[in-house]
Amino acid sequence: MTVRSWLKNIAVGDLIRRTPGFYGYFRALLQKIDHASFNERKLITDRLLETAHKTAIQTPYAHTRNIQENDYLWPYLEKETLRDAHNLFRRRSFLPLSKATTGGTTGIPLKCVRSWRSVVFEQAVFDHLAALNGVSWKKSRIAILRGETVKDPSDLTPPFWIKRHGGKQLSLSSNHLNASTISFYIEALRQFQPELLWVYPTSLKMLCRLAPEGRFELPTLKLVFSSSEVLTPEMNEQARSMLCVPIIDYYGQAERVCASYSTRVGEHYFLPAYGHVELVFSYDDPEFDFYEIVGTPYWNEAQPLVRYRTGDYARAPKGLTESEISEICLGIRPFFGVSGRQSDYxxxxxxxxxxxxxxxxxxxxxxxxxxxxxxxxxxxxxxxxxxxxxxxxxxxxxxxxxxxxxxxxxxxxxxxxxxxxxxxxxxxxxxxxxxxx
Missing domain, CATH: 3.30.300.30 (ANL, C-terminal domain)
Structure with missing residues (x-):
């Protein structure tokens, strides 16, 4: 049985996502690194990276490349390589694994596997970021407007949502949200009275743009958590104005190699405890420099990836020095956000x-x-x-x-x-x- 199927059960799912021991350690680490200096962060992450390398060396991929334990000059890992030889990157595990296939928005669908610790760490990150905004992810009533399959997309008769986790979560279908159904969505949200709204940015955009007379209020709402797509600054500003709550703009990937977040428009910070970040200059325009994001995850022993090219670009100020880039990678200095994907051409x-x-x-x-x-x-x-x-x-x-x-x-x-x-x-x-x- 996979973790994904176990999560359908609230008691077992919560135990997995917040496994005692793992979870407490991760929350403490996230809090510690938030208050750490550049040198302290560098010391912590260097140790984590060393452990990640030792784990990755045990994969068939490392053996085929003849990578030694003290060899830190790993080559960049391309999506095509992971797609075509995904089994070479896996390690055996006696614990249940979370398996997933990416949706192919990068043009290259991938098979991904996550270890138990990786699942727990991801939940610890979500809980940590929500707590920074005074919200308990675990205790909140959560409305989810993401990729849930609620019913046949051609069936346009309500309801377009399902209650789960003992009625504490309302999962709404993004596929059915349009001008003719928006009133049903707004009424369902108002009746549910969510404290946290977890969305795809494109779904948030439709929710706000389609709201009658451009007005949409949820008195109980405390926080919006946007992830899995690019949230534009314009949409961020509009949603903040309409919903009158903070918005966390979270960046990650299905491969879970690194992550960043923003609580202010135009200020993104990498999470140094999540994974090692490299920024590789790619191109520029009259306003910004664009760096491809390369990541090495710290917590996924089941599929340890090293120097993985995400195909995503960090939008940064022009003319950064090497020390300033290092500060961005360690979450000390902000960048402007993630701009587009390698496949957006x-x-x-x-x-x-x-x-x-x-x-x-x-x-x-x-x-x-x-x-x-x-x-x-x-x-x-x-x-x-x-x-x-x-x-x-x-x-x-x-x-x-x-x-x-x-x-x-x-x-x-x-x-x-x-x-x-x-x-x-x-x-x-x-x-x-x-x-x-």
Missing amino acids: LISPEGGRLKGLGSIVRDIPDVVQMQLHQTALDTIQIHVLPMPGYSQETEKLILHQARQKIPESMKIEVVCVDRLYRTKRGKAPLVVRTIAS
């Missing part, structure tokens, strides 16, 4: 990869959300969820902004739809390519 007929596409969908009025679909090398469809004020002028603005990133050799068509494409995990990626990449 279009392929031009000339063979180039068009990136920085977030600006196309930014600051468009009378639109709930947009998504870029590449159906051929020379054809882009922009799928739009329109609001009542949507007009030809809106469409002209969309086309104008798209042309700032997409060359004339590619046709652009704006298509109004009633729902966006979502992966099996309920995520709505910015770019959907149905051509070979």
Whole structure:
């Protein structure tokens, strides 16, 4: 039996996620490192990294690469390598494992395995961050608007939610949230009276944008926890204004190699106790430098990965020194946030990869959300969820902004739809390519 199936039972699930011994140690470590200096953090994380290396050396992957115990010059680990040879990265465990398959938003679906300690550590992180904002994750009534499969997506008759964990959790379907169902969602949330709202950013965006007259209040709500997708600064500001509660913008991956969080718009901090972070310069624009995030997890003995290239980019100030980058990696100095993914690109007929596409969908009025679909090398469809004020002028603005990133050799068509494409995990990626990449 996997941990995932055990978690369906509240008593057993809570015991696993907060296993005595592991859980208490992790909470204490997170609190200690929050108050530690740069040198103290460096000492702690160097020891954790050394242990992670010793664990990873025991994998078949290390044996095939002839990596020795004192060899710290591990090569970068690509997603394709993990996908094609995932069994080489696993270690045996006598404890139940949590197994998952990523939804493929990076373009490369992966099979992931997590150890018992990794599951407990993740819950300790969630509890720690909530506690920093005066909220108990364990005791709160939690509404979840993420990737839950509640019913057939074509069934548009309420309810679109299920109560779980003795009525303390309300799991709502992101797939059914649209203009015709928004009133049911708002009423269900008001009746449930959540203290914590755990969301995908794209679902939070739809919830706020579709709310009648742009108003949405939940008097009992204390905290919003946003994760698993990129929360844009604009959406962060709008949700804070509407819901009048703090928002934790949490960044992680299915591979669980590192993590960061933000409680203020534009200020993200890596969690140094989670995993070792390297920032590798990738590209820049007139405002920011972009660094690919490379991580080595500390707690997943079942699938220990070293120097794993996440394909995600940290948006940082221009011209950082090496010491400033080290401070960011250890959570001392903030960066601006995670911006896009390696898969968020279009392929031009000339063979180039068009990136920085977030600006196309930014600051468009009378639109709930947009998504870029590449159906051929020379054809882009922009799928739009329109609001009542949507007009030809809106469409002209969309086309104008798209042309700032997409060359004339590619046709652009704006298509109004009633729902966006979502992966099996309920995520709505910015770019959907149905051509070979």
